[in-house]
Amino acid sequence: MEDSSSSSSWRRDRGVSDGPAGVQKQVRHQRRARIGSGCWGLLLALLVTMICGASGLNSEGLALLAFKRAVLDDPRQTLSDWNQGDATPCNWTGISCGAGSQSVEQISLPRKRLLGRIVDDLGNLTNLRRLNLHDNAFFGSLPADLFGSSAPLLKTLFLHNNNLSGPLPASIDRLVALQHLDISNNGFVGDIPPQIAACTRLLTLLLGGNDLSGPIPEGLGSALTSLRSLDFSSNRLSGTIPPDFGNLTVLQLNLSSNQLQGAIPASLGNLPDSASLDFSSNNLSGPIPRDGALANQSPSAFSNNPGLCGAPLATACAPSEAPSPGAASALGPSSPSPAAVTMRKAGLSTKALIAIVVGDSVGILVIVIVFVYCLRRRSNCQKPKKRYENGNGNNSSDNSASNSQSWGLGCFPVSKDGSEASEKIEQGELTRLDSDVKFDLEELLRASAYVLGKSGVGIVYKALLEEGVAVAVRRLGEGGANSFKEFEHEVQLVGKIRHPNIVSLRAYYWAVDEKLLIYDFIPNGSLAQALHARTPDSPVSTPLNWAERLKIAQGAARGLAYIHACGGKHKLVHRDIKSSNILLDVDMEARISDLGLARLQNLAGGSVIAPKPAEGESLSTSSAPSSIQGLSGGLGGSGGVGRRGPPASDQRISPSASYYPPEASEAKKKATQKWDVYSFGVVLLEILTGRSPAMHLASAEMDLATWVRETVEERKPISEVLDIHLCAEISKLESEFMEALQIALLCTEPSPEQRPTMGLASHSLEQIGRKLEICVSE
Incomplete structure (x- = not known):
């Protein structure tokens, strides 16, 4: 009994009951124990998985997380998806990796309002090619180790518009592949490091708006020969302008608002003629050289330099300061040549000395003439030539035949192989032509x-x-890889033109397989659409009244007159004025579009149907006409372009051809500004009549200018000419209609000499409503 009692007690202590109920309870207890141990095992496995996942983030992801920890404020939560649990950072906001790899090639976080420091951990990104952190609130110095193992591959460094400070690190010389450096509008101090000369592939170098001091390092002009844009403005730089800057090929050079002294080196005249230079607000002195690019600058480029004198400033130079007229007179009229001095010591007569001096001068003059001739031959040789098919006027680039060979023409051998140039060109970079442009390539692509x-x-x-x-973004051709320099020259020239009645070109993008032009978007479509293609959904859905038409005509005239005036001696010509290239903004102001587009399209490898242009045609020269298949901001492009003249029996007059003056049909006839005047006259007739420039009458086809002229000569009522939508206003405004019609007829005179200048036509339109005698230019 005792044993039995003790056994039962033992079972109770162990949680085991006698009988079937006790067995069931024991089974349930064991099952709970197994489930509990399974849950703990599952939690342990999940914990291990998380730890392994965290440790799986590669080293580049860890470097980026160090950058995130240095960001003190991220109001837009831009970095919220930068998580340690990810295996790779390639899907994080602002991060791009190489194709088929997990290696970071680009960090692009512009205008995100990020506040913090830039850490040197970014130097561990071994394949980083682009670092874009502009327009944020980063502060502190630029770490020297930032240019670590990634330095040899880094091509673009955009840190402008932040609060960075301290000196520029000398380790910048590691950036041997760097092509675009913009650290403007920060607080960097100290000297410009001379080591920057090691970055020989630089295309843009923008250091303006800092607190840099000291002289400009010597040797930059000789080392950075690929530069297209250099901006050292708004610093405290002192010393003189290095003469070797004349070796640069920049199209924009800004040294304004510094403390530079001395004379402007005459060697800067060797810069491209279309270069935009700014030396204003310094302490420069002496006469302004009037050679090459320096002769093409406006007075504002030299303003606020009390010591400068000579054209284009109003301050005249003293006789002793007058610039030398050239190398041929470098010895001066009172300084005999070295040969003359020697002969005088030998006792020669005065007549002999005069003969020797004259002979020396003639010899030097001949050498100068031969040298200038050779330079011009070389320049002509370097221009790519175009071939045009006979018959239909289509053009095709001759690059495939010419760009793979080397010639020796004139006095200098000219290489036509563009491979070296293409190596120096960053493919896929957005180039801004206006400081107001805030977007970058990434934002444009998104x-x-x-x-x-x-x-x-x-x-x-x-x-x-x-x-x-x-x-508005216009896509051009996919070729023209060897025409980058000419394309850049033309696009910079167009980008300089700013006027309220001209559509501004803001930026461009160049790559081997893609070329883009970025313009202001003009919301109300084109004049052609407003006159001929209105629908209920059109931006302009109701007929234009007379006040609106007159406003548009006056605005277009002002814009075209500005184009003709701003080129100076170069005499800019638009060459494709038509109603589809006149856009209407939100205030119904006219905006002329597509300036220089045909030339840019040809250089970009596309094709434009046009009358045959002269070889080497450029926007800045009055060369043969080059038509543009104009899409007015992409709205209402016209049809094919052909030569103006009597139509064949089986061929209609092309609307675009109706804008061409009679001289367009003459072989090898160069386009002049009077060409544009004629085209504008046709547009003005469109505005007055509401008719298409190519009229399809019952008996024949006729261009608008001819039809209006014949109608007026036949003394038919004005109501037969004017747009039917204007008839209600004719009783009150007939005199104004007649004045505008007279201007249009003068602009479309068959003889170019009988047409007014565009400036005079614009002035006449501004005076509509008054009695005005329109004088035709000589």
Whole structure:
């Protein structure tokens, strides 16, 4: 009994009951124990998985997390998806990796309002090619170790518009592949490091708006020969302008608002003629050299330098300061040549000495003439030549035949192989032509895009950027790889032109397989659409009244007159004025578009149907006409272009051809500004009559200018000429209609000499409503 009692007690202590109930309870207890141990095992496995996942983030991801920890404020939560649990950072906001790899090639976080420091851990990104942190609030110095193992591959460094400070690190010389450096508008101090000369592939070097001091390092001009844009403005730089800057090929050089002293080196005249230079607000002195690029600058480029004198400033130079007229007179009239001095010591007569001096001068003059001739031959040889098919006027680039060989023409051998130039060109970079442009390539590529239209010069898109800004983007050809320098020259020339009645070219993008032009977006379409293609959904859905038409005509005239005036001696010509190239902004002001587009399209490897242009045609010269298949901001492009003249029996007059003056049919006839005047006259007739420039009458086809002229000569009522939508206003405004019609007829005179200048035509339109005698230019 005792044993039995003790056994039962033992079972109770162990949780085991006698009988079937006790067995079931024991089974349930064991099952709970197994489930509990399974849950603990599962939690342990999950914990191990998380730890392993965290440790799986590669070293580049860890470097980026160190950058994130240095960001003190991220109001837009831009970095919220930068998580340690990810295996790779390639899907993080602002991060791009190489194709088929997990190696970071690009960090792009512009305008994110990030506040913090830039850490040297970014130097561990071994394949980083682009670092874009501009327009944030980063502060502190630029770490020297930032240019670590990634330095040999880094091509673009955009840190402008931050609060960075301290000196520029000398380790910048590691950036041997760097092509674009913009650290403007920060607080950097100290000297410009001379080591920057090691970055020989630089295309843009923008250091303006800092607190840099000391002299400009010697040797930059000789080392950085690929530079296209150099900006050292708004610093405290002292010393003189290095003469070797004349070796640069920059199209923009800004040294304004510093403390530079001394004379402007005459060697800067060797810069490209189209270069934009700014030396204002310094302490420069002496006469302004009047050679090459220096002779093409406005007075504002030299303003606020009390010591400077000579044209284009109003301050005249003293006789002793007058610039030397050239190398041929470098010895001066009172300084005999060394040979003359020697002969005088030998006792020669005065007549012999005079003969020797004259002979020396003639010899030097001949040498100068031969040298200038050779330079011009070399320049002509370097221009790519175009071939045009006979018969239909189509043009095709001759690059495939010419760009793979080397010639020796004139006095200098000229290489036509563009491989070296292409190596120096960053493919896929957005170049801004205006300081107001805030977007970058990444934002442009992310933008919502809508096709506005297609034409012979590519597709035009409307792109909506992040901040609601709309731009028009025109895609050009996919060739022209060896024409970059000429393309850049032309696009910079167009980009300089700013006027309220001209559509501004804001930026461009160049790559081997893609070329883009970025313009202001003009919301109300084109004049052609407003006159001939209105629909209920059109931007302008109702007929234009007389006040609106007159306003548009006056604005277009002002814009075209400005184009003709701003070129100076170069005599700029638009060459494709038509109603589809006149856009209407939100205030119904006229904006002339597509300036220089045909030339840019040809250089970009596309094709434009046009009358045969002269070889080497450029926007800045009055060369043979080059038509543009204009899509007015992508709205309402016209049809094919042909030569103006009597139509064949089986061929209609092309609308675009109706804008061409009679001289367009003459072989090898160069386009002049009077060509544009004629085209504008046709547009003015469109505005008055509401008719297409190519009229299809019952008996024949006739261009608008001829039809209006014949109608007026036949003394028919004005109501037969004017747009039917204007008839209600004719009783009150007939005199104004007649004045505008007279201007249009003068502009479309068959003889170019009988047409007014565009400035005079614009002035006459501004005076509409008054009795005005329109004088035809000589």
